[in-house]
Amino acid sequence: MSTVVILAPIVIANWPVIAAAVGAAVGTLGFAMTRTAGSTAEHAATTREELEVENSEILPAMAGEEERIVVEREGVRAIFTRDARGALRVCMEGTGQSRSELRRLGQELIDRVTQQYVYHRVVTELKARNMTIVDEEVAEDRTVKIRVRGW
Amino acid sequence: MAKEELEIEIGPSGKVTARTIGVKGPRCLELADLLARIVGREESRTLTNEYYETEQHVQDATQVRQRRN
Numbered sequence: 342m343s344t345v346v347i348l349a350p351i352v353i354a355n356w357p358v359i360a361a362a363v364g365a366a367v368g369t370l371g372f373a374m375t376r377t378a379g380s381t382a383e384h385a386a387t388t389r390e391e392l393e394v395e396n397s398e399i400l401p402a403m404a405g406e407e408e409r410i411v412v413e414r415e416g417v418r419a420i421f422t423r424d425a426r427g428a429l430r431v432c433m434e435g436t437g438q439s440r441s442e443l444r445r446l447g448q449e450l451i452d453r454v455t456q457q458y459v460y461h462r463v464v465t466e467l468k469a470r471n472m473t474i475v476d477e478e479v480a481e482d483r484t485v486k487i488r489v490r491g492w
Numbered sequence: 493m494a495k496e497e498l499e500i501e502i503g504p505s506g507k508v509t510a511r512t513i514g515v516k517g518p519r520c521l522e523l524a525d526l527l528a529r530i531v532g533r534e535e536s537r538t539l540t541n542e543y544y545e546t547e548q549h550v551q552d553a554t555q556v557r558q559r560r561n
Contacts, residue, residue: 347534348509349532453504456505484501485502487502492496
């Protein structure tokens, strides 16, 4: 080995990229996308908790693009939005959960979305530079390990 | 000659640890810089023995050449 570098992710993306990362990540926690955000009224949430994704900057959407994704799992709803400052925000709503439970679940969702975003960005950028992924595996703790050659 | 590899680990919260393997000299720094541009903020960077050994070999060879001249 010659260098070891540790990097904290910064999420800078447009809404479609974030939507793709959310779509790929939330299913692993048993959440499913709802068809429309309009079903909010049917969801009688008793507890609500808001979380911001640190180090995130979501580029403004194109005209007509909705900056909102709603996912649900038995009694819990997570709403991903771009806030006024451009950061990615998640509003957790639930019935029967404490605020700390919702916060923990929300943070887990954010972690998975961030990991998915980073994975997609790393793979896309390396391939664009004609680098070859020779091995890829997912460890028990969900760490994704990639080996790359050919630059 | 050992194969040059880049080993990347993307942790459960998106934090990345990358290691260059068999990459000689400062070229490994270029790879680290590339990953930093792709992922985000660099938290730490460690140069391991191989980096310094390689640099030392280059330096030694230069000194030998200078002494011969």
